[in-house]
Amino acid sequence: MEFKPFSEQHITTAANLLVHQNKNILRRFPLLPERIAEMDATREFLTALLQKPDSHGMVLEQNGKLIAYMLGSYNENPFFGKHCWVPLGGIALPRNNIQQVFRHLYAATGVQWMRDGVLNHYLVCPDLHAWQQAAFSLSFGREQAYAVNSLQKPLEQPDLPAGIQIRLVVPQDANQLFDIGHWIAAHLNKEPVWEPVPQQHLDAILPEYAKLANDDTSTTMVAVEGEKIVGYVVLYTVDVGLEHLLGVPSAGEFAAAAIDPDYRKRGVGRALFTRLINEARQQKYKTLFTDWRTTNLVAASYWPSFGFETFAYRLLRRVNPRYQPFVEK
Template identity: 30%
Template sequence: MHTKITSFSEADIEEASELLARRHQGDRIHEPALPERFSRPSEARLELEQTWKASTVNGMSAGGVVARQDGKMVGYLIGVPKINEMWGRSVWVEYAGHALDRSYSAELYRDLYAALSPTWVALGCLYHVTNIPASDQAAIDAWFNLSFGKEHVYGLRETAPASSFDVPIDPTLEIRRASPADLDISSQLDDVISLHQSRSPVYSIVTPYDREEVRQETLEQLENPEWKTWLALRNGQLVSTQVYLPAQPPRGIGNMVLPEKCSFLGFAATREEEQGQGIGRILTAHGLADDYATGYAFCFTDWRATNLLSSRMWMRQGWRPIAYRLTRRLDERVLWSHAKASPAPWLDKRFANE
């Protein structure tokens, strides 16, 4: 059967919503905690419409494509452009921005990307991102075969009562919730994560930030009753901290992975010389037990796949991967090498005449 790939349009949203809802039904077989409502096309449509609307920003469109066989939609792919200091010139395939009929080969993702990505390159967006369900190994393999790699992991686990955690007792540690009076103490580990991730093997960038602005944000968090900052102190010195808050839709992922009554472990840091001593494990047990006691059934968190400490710790603490962010960065030389057939005026002659 011949597969025809055409541009995505507003008229395709209804059929694509049905495809996305069926994808979610399959995802829930592997992870029943995923919210059931997105198995209905009407609910899946809300996420898809937001993604399609975001595909055009300030007149710049990353577009979308649809694959059909015998007139039936069997797959779609939508890109969302993002241009900012953090991500540079990038295009994101958000969690709701793609789906395939799983009775067809996941190889179709490669064809959809091949058809749509020239639009992204023409915009000068060479950093490409896709967010996919962790349970869809066939899709993961297809994206890996497009030279994408796993950058970020999104995980989910149940909260639990304190009695279910088997953690060592350290009488030298004081565990307590921070108050606004603890502003100075709770800010002591602000740079631990960024510095750790700037090193091998993550090599993440560290951008300058306004410390006074961050300090004010921290104070607002400490004053917010829904944000819980837990401190682990030894002899009055902060050795570890974790922040729990009501879960919000993650960037590029949206609502489709967040169950009801879900919290978010948004920040966790341990002083470098104290790492590996089990302090983070003790603090996590405390935070999850408190969330359980206050009515949360699940806790969501995320981490860099290349961060060896966090990727191992959170899996050991019971978080299950439910989604991955895969990325690919193109060599910027494709911008001039593609122009050789019809040289742009700014190209050096020796490239244009090759």
């Protein structure tokens, strides 16, 4: 077996490998878009991924034939720090010897990441047992679950608690949305997620929540008691473009949802979220995506109760920040 840096000359062969892999994934997760197993889409996806700034990856060849690859790119943000991100589709493996190939492929690919001082390694991998076990054997852990739901049938609308109404946002909601935009961050700050809430993050997201009141690219519904917003939920079309392998116009995304802590466990959330799921169906979406932290115990049990099925996980390995290459004296 021979490892080589992923380059433009590997794209077509790698795309063909990804097509065959994704055909099997579609049999396991039929709600995913069929484009993930189309040659043009996979070729364009890998080309876009390779052309990203600081893109790094390796291919594995056996007897001159490409049998696996791993491809990601560097980025930096307040939560992930400096990291390498390998998206869904950024890894393709043979059908046999998955654990052995995965382990050696990561070792070969990670050499360059470590040389560049990138110690936070993110892999988005399908929820397939062999893949997950291979990653666990390398000290990766699950951080985020990605799930999809069918909109083929409407959900039965629960009754609202007395005094609560559901409506679409209006421009006058902007100030309230700004003021409550921290709800999700505050919830994730608690046990057992323990996510930090840097001021830099709040400064970035709170104005975006306010913009939802006048955003014609999304559908935002709120639960209100009188004039007070006690819950919100946001629907977008999933990101569409060459680098978004799952991106199709017929798929919606449950982008954000939260209930005022004082109004939880009263049925407000289930009524509000059911209303938006049915609204997504009325808007001709065929599927709906969402995601949640695996350590968010409420979300991990709540969203599957609406019919969401996990199809992938974001896996993370943080190398000890004290790591330095050993130099023998």
